[in-house]
Amino acid sequence: MTKAKLDQLRSGELSPVENVRRALERISKLNPKINAFIEVNNDVVAQAEALERKLKRGKRAGKLAGLAIGIKSNINVNGLRATCASRTLEDYVAAYDAEVVKRVLAEDGIIIGVNNMDEFACGSSGETSAFGVTDNPAAPGRIPGGSSSGGGAAIAAGMCDLCLGTDTGGSIRNPASHCGVVGVKPTYGLVPRQGLIDLGMSLDQIGPIASDVYGAALLLEVIAGKNQNECVMLDVPKVSYADKLDGADIKGMKIGVSPQFSEITDSAVMDVIDKSIETLGDLGAEIVDVELPHIEEAMPAYYLIVSVEFFSATRKFDGRKYGKRIEDVCGDEVLRRILRGRYISQKEYRGKYYQRALQVRTIIRRELMAALEKVDVIVGPTVPKLPHKLGTKLTPMEMYAYDYLTIPANLAGICGGVVKAGKVNGIPVGLQVQGMVLGEEQVLRVMRAFEAVS
């Protein structure tokens, strides 16, 4: 667990070099099977040594000092490949650090390597990577979820301490749920996207994946806050979350539950979630019903919007600058989204599809905002069903159905986190906690309170 690890690092019981070595060992042992990392940072031991020298000189230790951190392959880390798990960018070495990477490095985090993912974050299973599928360490032989498949699996397998994932329609929360780890999708505009390779620009957020709520909270506070060199951000100064988690108390908090959740969700999954809700009630929270009547419409609207934005974002991969033209080498799902985006963004179809989708988005946002006026957070399932076995063929619509419950938060721009709720036949199920815009503190508090008793 992150907190214990940090205590060891701070007391000197564990040195950064030793921590990094252990992570490397574990990666080299497990990665051939799990495939959670695309690339390991060769410079990592030297970086840990440099950190030790710095600490010996009496310099202040950063919040993440000595922790081994994996970065999703769609985030630029100077000198490492930023492939997006695609043939288009397979040889593309990042020439600059994403803003979040700068912030991690400034707090003495050590970037251990680059995590596998669904190609260009287009997928909910970890199976669309050009670098091969990722296995689920918590349920071997099943998908780890996606698109931050490598991050979820790396944390579940203990290959590193923390990971940065990205969430456009559930891509952090979905693998966190399937892998039984913690993940947070921050409020849109809280975390800088400078250096994040786009899927859907109006939806993408970078967020933490960790083995515990404390780790997620700590990494989130390191990366969150206004970046002057970016336009579309909320005007939020530095925030702190981790130090508010001790003895997290949810007595008297109003926790919303929507009857619509169970209509979409498999009963085995719902049983685990219902038990979790009972637990929250036992901890003193007031459970309140909230209506989210249009929640099912979010998914089709999302896939129209994300496809149009993705089409736009991928125009730069025209084969002139980055080797291979995206349409010539990408996988089916990426191509499907590009062609869909290309089709519905045509002048003649704008009103029919894209504008309609934006209207639905507005409805979903209003609905969630109205619900969150009445309650502090909304809790429920993360994914409507259990992860399928690797190699099972799903239709695109079956695959998209994984995202029913995570998409609304992205469309509304609110925050959401996932903490392990329990298991069905040994397969993890995650509890999703959604909060209002900039409601990270409440979301993390509920997650921590639940984690403490489970």
Add this chain to the structure above:
Amino acid sequence: MNMMVGLEVHQQLATERKMYCDCPTNYQDVPPNTNVCPICTGMPGSKPLSPNEKAVDAAIELALMLGCKVVVDKPTYIQRKHYDYPDLPSGYQRTSLPIAVDGELQGVRIREVHLEEDPGQYDPTIGSVDFNRSGVPLVEIVTEPDMRSPEDARRFLRQLIRVLEFTGKVRPEAGGAMRTDVNISLEGGARVEVKNINSVKGAYKALKFEITRQKAKLGRGEAVVRETRAYLESQMITTSMRLKEMEEDYRYIPDPDIFPLVIDDAKVQNIREQMVEPPHLREQRLVEQYGIQQAAANVIVSERKFADLFEEVAKEVDPKLAAMWFRTKLKKVLNYMKLSAADIEFTPKQLITLLQMIQHHKVTPEQGELVLRELVKKPADPKELVQRLGLERIEWEDLELAVKEAIRRNQKAVKDYLAGRKEALNFIAGKVMELTGGRADPREILKLLRAELLKKS
């Protein structure tokens, strides 16, 4: 023949920084691909900064100068215009919705003004792209099809350039900072757009060519179809780029990485208060305020610095005299030396001194012009210049002596004059000029000569 011509004028703004990043804009002065960063080269993951406020302000000012209504207090989206070309690093160009609409200049209605960014520069011969220019801010000014001839269009463009340059917020047209698309339709034919025009002359030539081409087609009974053509400057002709059915669909979407612009009214008022007076309005004011001729006012407002200098001078000198000197003499000297008003080094005070000397007949206009030339070349106090050039006005008695001497020496010419050959007088006057070393006023010489010769007749 009835025709309608409309223009889309793209003009680079003279900001120091690019539109969406902090790179410098002096793309012509530096080696290729040195004024670049992840943002203006569209590297994967890069996000734009907020739109350059100086560029937005400049666009507002230009729009106000063209009499446009600025779109205030509501969101103006920056759109992505998608097309595939090597000079476009992200595969789309950012272009705003109109920031101002409904203006007018010289009888031509301005439909809208919006902001764009320049792409890089692609060299097809060697297949390389220089991204130094990528992201340099532009305004696009779109007119209604209110011009009726190539001459109309040329006149409008010249006027437009003058307005733009008056603000001091645009790059000079001469450097290729202005690009124009022209739309032309002749009676009985469809609208044809011609792109790739880099100068006023180019616009004029392209229109001339199109008229000839379209007339010939219509004359043969063929249809002039809706299409986009390219102007080839070297040959001064246009060639077809694509037909209407092939028109690209740019798939515009609002850029999700940029907040829409919201221009508030107070900002517009502030810019309006501080903006320079547009030349066409200033021309009218000069006529009314100083009682000078329209033609003179027109020349005076050809450049903002020139007009500023005039108004400074007109405070101390008879405005009509000053206007005459600005319109003819000063403009002539500057043109001859290929200088613009911005290059003038002499002080307003020096010019005032010179014009006062002329006004009070301390020097003749001819002498004044010599001094003016010196003043432009190497500024100094005109009084010193007069001395240095030996131009001090001759004393009256000396002039009388010179006249008498000239008559004495040129008896044949005198006889001719008295016999009725008037031009002989000019010959004698020239001799007086020689004797006085050009220090006398020719008009006074003639007057004195006539009086003297009258005594002899």
